[in-house]
Amino acid sequence: MKNIGELEKKIGYxxxxxxxxxRALTHSSFNREKSTRHKDNERLEFLGDAFLDAIVGAELYSRMDAVTEGTLTKTRALIVCEKALAKVSREFNIGKYMLMGHGEAATGGRNKDSILADALEALIGAIYLDGGYRAAQKFTVTAFEDTICGAISGKIFSDYxxxxxxxxxxxxxxxxxxxVVDKEEGPAHNKTxxxxxxxxxxxxGSGYGKTKKEAEQNAAKSSLAILERRQPNVL
Incomplete structure (x- = not known):
């Protein structure tokens, strides 16, 4: 894999x-298309997801000492949602360094929110395994500092x-x-x-997106607009 050193400089590890x-940068489509035994990033993504939740939770607990558990949970959801993860991933240009199948790459895979978010979680998991808790914590807090501050101050996109x-x-x-899913369109690697x-x-309300999570957020957003017009009798 080329330019690993370049990415390591960007992430500071x-x-x-x-x-x-x-492995953290290998999408499952690479193995399917190349028929290799190259390990993909799905297991590392699982590990990184759990670690990210814990670290962000600890940061919010220490920084927001006067709020309820419900507010902490809602704030964390803003920080670790797919859209926020993809934004941080783009700051490191992670898509550029990923191994993926030609079909996935040709349909914009290097810029898909879901793929970028998963790769960032996998990278966090990889740092944890390679350098331990403190190394992964340092990277996570540094990488998400702006997102954490934005979520705490309310200057971040909504979790509809x-x-x-x-x-x-x-x-x-x-x-x-x-x-409720109404329909799915497109091939397996590029569904809507x-x-x-x-x-x-x-x-x-209804919504659509390249992932179910994105479609659900859009459906919730359109539903909010409908309900706000109906106030004060919501339903």
Whole structure:
């Protein structure tokens, strides 16, 4: 893999095991297309995801000492959501260094939020395995500093799913919220998901996206707009 040293300078960490950083940057499409035994980044992504939640949670706990558990949870969700992860990943230009199949790359894989977010989590997991807790913590806090500050100050994009859940539950009534997939279009490596939000069986807004998470956020956003027009009688 080329330019590993270049990426290591960007992230401020030099790997002792180059195999780990290479695995963190290997998308599953590379193995499917090349028919190799190259390990992809999915297991490292799992590890990095868990570590990221813990580190961000600890940072918020120490920085936001006067807020409730619910506020801490909501703030963390803003920081570790796919959109935020992809933004940080782009700051390091991680897509440039990834190994992926030609088909995935040809359809914009190096700039897809889902792939970039997963790769960043895998990179965090790889740093943890290579350098231990403190190395991974240092990288994570440094990489996410602007995002953490933005989430704490409220100057960051909204988590529409959390917002609509709070709005629907504000009346004190128990509500059942579901995101229903209407259809999927496109090949397996480049799908678009279309879905709508239902509350107690009543259809509200619809949305679409390249991942189900993105489509759900867009459906929640459109549902919020509908409900805000109906206030004060939300449903």
């Amino acid at each position: 030099s790997f002792r095991s180059k195999d780990l950083i290479e 799913k959390s917002e609509i859940q709070e709005m629907l539950q504000s009346s004190g009534k128990s509500v059942n919220i579901n995101y 998901f279309y879905l709508h939000l239902e509350c107690d069986g009543q259809k509200l």
